[in-house]
Amino acid sequence: MKLEAVSIFVDDQQRAVDFYTGRLGFAVSADIPMGEHRWLTVIDPDRPEAPQISLEPKGHPAVAPFTEALIADGIPFCVLGVDDVRAEYDRLSALGVTFTQPPTEMGPVIVAVLDDTVGNLLQLAQSVG
Numbered sequence: 507m508k509l510e511a512v513s514i515f516v517d518d519q520q521r522a523v524d525f526y527t528g529r530l531g532f533a534v535s536a537d538i539p540m541g542e543h544r545w546l547t548v549i550d551p552d553r554p555e556a557p558q559i560s561l562e563p564k565g566h567p568a569v570a571p572f573t574e575a576l577i578a579d580g581i582p583f584c585v586l587g588v589d590d591v592r593a594e595y596d597r598l599s600a601l602g603v604t605f606t607q608p609p610t611e612m613g614p615v616i617v618a619v620l621d622d623t624v625g626n627l628l629q630l631a632q633s634v635g
Contacts, residue, residue: 511547511558514583515569516624519546522561525623529601530586532559564625573625580606582619582629591616591632 516522523546526532532548535558543565547558564570576583588594591609595618599605606627607619614635619627 509557511560512584513560513562514622514626515564515573516561516622516626517564518624519544519561519563522546522622522624523548526559526561529598529603561624577625577627580619581627583626585617585629585631588630588632591618591630594618594630 514522523534523537526548527534531551533551534546535549535554536545536547538545543563546561548561549558550556564573573583595605595609598620604621604623605618606621607617609616609618611634614633616632616634618630620630622628
């Protein structure tokens with residue numbers, strides 16, 4: 507058994523795909539019309555066998571209160587691993603990405619938290635130990 511995909515709930519699928527591909531560097535893996543919404547997944551283009559991220563619309567009534575509570579408390583929805591948090595922070599900041607936490611050393615990791623523009627905080631993490 508292995509993890510195939512994880513869902514990130516988004517306010518707007520098109521804005522999400524634009525951000526996740528244009529800013530974060532993911533590539534579209536699937537984009538299938540499904541009525542009002544799409545089955546939309548992105549992958550790490552350097553690791554196409556890795557789990558996909560499904561950019562899910564926030565249609566379920568439980569999703570909005572859940573994601574709003576996470577943001578209100580400053581809690582990232584998920585963690586994205588990077589080789590160099592400070593370099594990614596500089597690169598993404600230059601692209602206009604908003605960070606709620608700059609690179610911060612926390613024991614064996616360096617983390618930073620960004621706003622994905624579609625209703626989530628994401629954490630970048632680099633192992634240093």
